[in-house]
Amino acid sequence: MQIKQHRLTGVKWLESKFYNQRPKAEISLLVIHCISLPEGCFGLPHIDELFCGKLDCNAEPSFNDLQGLEVSAHLMINRSGEVTQYVDFDKRAWHAGVSSFEGREGCNDYSIGIELEGTDHSEYTKQQYQSLIKVSQLLLRRYPKLTKQRIVAHSDIAPGRKTDPGEYFDWSAYLEAL
Template sequence: MDVQLTEGGWVLPARRCLSPFFNSRPTGAEISLLVIHNISLPPGQFGTGDVRRLFTGTLDCDACPEYADLRGLHVSAHLLIDREGALTQFVPFSLRAWHAGKSCFEGRPNCNDFSVGIELEGTDTLAYTDAQYQALSAVARALLRRYPRLSPERMVGHSDIAPGRKTDPGPAFDWQRFRAELRETA
């Protein structure tokens, strides 16, 4: 997959679906962290469109009993990679998406300030698809080319920046495979 980043922080060839849940990064904040998440709505179901609705503030929280806790929740990620490897971007990388919540990396709190958040459609325990690893690696390589403070060592799971609070991307995520694919040339 060939991935390019525009000057405005958009991914080509991602579908754009702007979330209202973002704001400006603090002055001087440079992207230096990639946070990998997983999500499925309803839990364990894919392709429902409800992740998009959650990130755009249009999710009907009465549609599913599992959504009761999502009522009034304002969250977003920069990018979603679905099970087929298709990319949907909700927030340009130049802006702060609301994906990490209470978080800390190497003693620095508020990871949303300096990170990119990528959601993989999936669960902690179900294997991610080949297409997802390929797309994630292609995007990560493009991010490495664009943001000099980012490195492979600064690509982590949500569980790494919010231990005890978050578990994603979970044990099903193959970090060794991701790092190997990351090293491959684009």
Template sequence: MGLNQLQAQLELEQRASPHWNRRPQDCDISLLVIHCISLPAGQFGNSYIDDLFMGILDLAADQSFADLAGVRVSAHCVIFRDGSIRQYVPFQYRAWHAGVSEFAGRQNCNDFSIGIELEGTEYQAYTDVQYQSLVLLTRQLMQDFPAITLDRIVGHQQIAPERKTDPGPSFDWNRFQSALKENG
């Protein structure tokens, strides 16, 4: 199954974030980074994540958004609470999701990684359909980018431990990795 078939199966909607650039020449895509996001923190089902990644977030909409002034950020995809997936940056390009980061001695993880955001918080369980969508998407990414192996799928906290804690203790790594191994 290619990404076009996956789009149909997962209701993968595409939006063109302005927050991306080209990867370094001859860069292998070899890491998958799992994140979480909610705006405002702990609130779901609104347009604020989309607005942030599209560069149109109204900073006056919530007092907590003041810290986001001037922030230019994106992910390759967001998996929402209902399991739907929205892609903001094509996988072959560099999304701005990892920030200052390092994996296996290699700096600037944005250069060689794909970033997937889960709509959620570090301390609230993710939904069953989010896990289902994440597993399907991850399997496809592992097929399309064979350098992404089980040991090269990490949380944001693993590549930026001084700065980040997501996807947090509410993310069930055993469930996710076991599902990846089943029928896959």
């Protein structure tokens, strides 16, 4: 796996339509998220469908609130460690929402968003950590403004609104492995 033209090689590619051009801002933040659809259910196609604008919001009662939602991430890492990319890294994915880091608003402008298939209240798999570490190392090498100190949880940039990746994410082991 490597980064060529702002895209990972050797991973699944599904293009999201929920992105746009970044303003003149260098990539300088990595945001870790988690997602499952329905919550706590893994291995289903619904995350891909959501990020690609193809989710049938009538397929499951918990999807009703997702009607009209336009959201994406650059990457998602499933429970087995498989990586899917939806948006090129030099484009602005719509993952952070209303957000701020070190007093700077609009984190989507200058960040890369990685979703882990999971919940705030469940442990992540060894395979997910392995893939996340490998991808993070590639990103840190490719984008010089990214540093270990600029890797954050979604909850860090949207406190009170978001709680992911949650209490079971092992920050110390992850950051130490980088």
